[in-house]
Amino acid sequence: MSRIVVVEDEPAIAELIAINLRHAGHEVTLAADAEQARFEVDGELPDLVILDWMLPGQSGVSLAQQWRAAERTRDLPIIMLTARSEESDKVVGLEAGADDYLTKPFSTKELVARIRAVLRRRSPQSLDDPLEVAGLRLDPQTHRVTHNGLELKLGPTEFRLLQFLLTYPERVHTRTQLLDRVWGDHVFIEERTVDVHVKRLRSALAPAQASWMIDTVRGAGYRLTQHAGSVAA
Numbered sequence: 001m002s003r004i005v006v007v008e009d010e011p012a013i014a015e016l017i018a019i020n021l022r023h024a025g026h027e028v029t030l031a032a033d034a035e036q037a038r039f040e041v042d043g044e045l046p047d048l049v050i051l052d053w054m055l056p057g058q059s060g061v062s063l064a065q066q067w068r069a070a071e072r073t074r075d076l077p078i079i080m081l082t083a084r085s086e087e088s089d090k091v092v093g094l095e096a097g098a099d100d101y102l103t104k105p106f107s108t109k110e111l112v113a114r115i116r117a118v119l120r121r122r123s124p125q126s127l128d129d130p131l132e133v134a135g136l137r138l139d140p141q142t143h144r145v146t147h148n149g150l151e152l153k154l155g156p157t158e159f160r161l162l163q164f165l166l167t168y169p170e171r172v173h174t175r176t177q178l179l180d181r182v183w184g185d186h187v188f189i190e191e192r193t194v195d196v197h198v199k200r201l202r203s204a205l206a207p208a209q210a211s212w213m214i215d216t217v218r219g220a221g222y223r224l225t226q227h228a229g230s231v232a233a
Contacts, residue, residue, distance in 0.1 A: 053082035068097035134226035147208035
């Protein structure tokens with residue numbers, strides 16, 4: 001289930017979108033303007049934002065630009081809704097940072113399909129797709145982790161941590177980013193908690209001699225690597 005913030009100032013449209021997204025299995029939060037949208041995103045980073053172009057006070061385009069400029073929300077998936085159908089307007093929306101663009105009126109079925117496509121590109125782990133790197137395989141549907149066929153036992157937090165790292169192999173993530181994406185930034189815990197769970201994850205991978213895949217990058221954070229020689233710690 002993905003958490004989606006719908007930023008739309010027309011109540012009838014917002015409620016129609018919300019009903020269809022909830023029916024599709026998503027958790028939906030509504031925001032009627034940019035200020036409320038910022039409040040919702042600041043409180044807990046969602047999996048995706050549906051953002052209307054025309055909003056009272058501040059435009060959706062301006063809000064998208066702000067989110068893209070901030071490190072915390074730089075990768076936040078955004079689908080923009082607008083009554084503007086000119087190609088030049090679409091270009092403006094996409095250049096502002098939108099991942100996709102729908103012109104009103106639109107089919108809710110198409111919106112759900114676009115959401116799925118954006119989430120698949122941006123965050124494959126949210127769609128329960130199996131992930132595999134260098135023989136290390138994680139299947140969210142069966143909640144199983146194996147390495148070259150050997151089944152490994154992971155706790156729930158270590159499972160989520162590995163799932164996220166497998167989604168972005170070789171990419172370095174800071175402790176803050178991991179707290180944000182794995183624990184949820186509404187959970188106020190120490191950054192060093194990440195170190196504890198990384199240690200547990202390495203221990204869980206040890207029976208398959210795969211602990212080396214969780215790489216410490218000094219002064220930066222952690223990554224999942226498939227190159228044994230790159231491990232820094």
